[in-house]
Amino acid sequence: xxxxxxxxxxxxxxxxxxxxxxxxxxxxxxxxxxxxxxxxxxxxxxxxxxxxxxxxxxxxxxxxxxxxxxxxxxxxxxxxxxxxxxxxxxxxxxxxxxxxxxxxxxxxxxxxxxxxxxxxxxxxxxxxxxxxxxxxxxxxxxxxxxxxxxxxxxxxxxxxxxxxxxxxxxxxxxxxxxxxxxxxxxxxxxxxxxxxxxxxxxxxxxxxxxxxxxxxxxxxxxxxxxxxxxxxxxxxxxxxxxxxxxxxxxxxxxxxxxxxxxxxxxxxxxxx
Ligand code: ADP
Numbered sequence: 566x567x568x569x570x571x572x573x574x575x576x577x578x579x580x581x582x583x584x585x586x587x588x589x590x591x592x593x594x595x596x597x598x599x600x601x602x603x604x605x606x607x608x609x610x611x612x613x614x615x616x617x618x619x620x621x622x623x624x625x626x627x628x629x630x631x632x633x634x635x636x637x638x639x640x641x642x643x644x645x646x647x648x649x650x651x652x653x654x655x656x657x658x659x660x661x662x663x664x665x666x667x668x669x670x671x672x673x674x675x676x677x678x679x680x681x682x683x684x685x686x687x688x689x690x691x692x693x694x695x696x697x698x699x700x701x702x703x704x705x706x707x708x709x710x711x712x713x714x715x716x717x718x719x720x721x722x723x724x725x726x727x728x729x730x731x732x733x734x735x736x737x738x739x740x741x742x743x744x745x746x747x748x749x750x751x752x753x754x755x756x757x758x759x760x761x762x763x764x765x766x767x768x769x770x771x772x773x774x775x776x777x778x779x780x781x782x783x784x785x786x787x788x789x790x791x792x793x794x795x796x797x798x799x800x801x802x803x804x805x806x807x808x809x810x811x812x813x814x815x816x817x818x819x820x821x822x823x824x825x826x827x828x829x830x831x832x833x834x835x836x837x
Contacts, residue, residue, distance in 0.1 A: 604745030609766035615643035620829035632670030645815020656701035690722035
């Protein structure tokens, strides 16, 4: 087999059928790995990842978040974690929120949170793989991976390297029209990873005065697309300025009506 050039268009190998997973941290046990993906950036993938992780943690499960969105890492911001992660020469210790949720993100290792990451794809994928192998995660029931956006080289390598048990696809009403969502779903299918369902963000805005709902980004086609792809709709999130405020203030664990709580319930129902 020739060496992987990460250019699938010129390669006849079917990577979905090959096990290219890298071994996890030798001193950790992670029961389920769930990746949160989106066809493009800015649709709310990190918001969904952090809300889902917080909801699962509140249900008493041992939860970790691996921030694989290396060029746009916002998981530490959502949880209000800013101190540097440390290591002992063998392992890197994840950051931990006061409620015990474990995190690892490049932002916890960078000298300066505002430094841009100007690395090429293979280097970025290598860092994600190291987060999987070198971080002392300990015992984890659910690890949520905030994936790099899109369907390019980096998400592809992450898909191949990590033993992902299932994928949740985050979309916005515009994505559905442009078929971006179908590409994200097909990528998971090509990697033989089950798609657990769809989450639509920015679905509507509910007027705080009269309660009427407005489709700011146009009418959703989610029902049709879900039917076409034969996937369940897990949640529809409104445009909620208070959610954005909590996220930016590092208070995602304090969100009162966590919109992903029903999805955490469903996962626990299905997988314990
Ligand atoms: P992605 O991870 O897809 O790039 P983020 O989750 O970082 O997207 O969200 C981008 C921005 O939009 C963030 O500032 C976030 O707080 C805000 N945002 C996400 N979802 C919502 C929502 N439902 N209502 C209001 N603001 C939101």
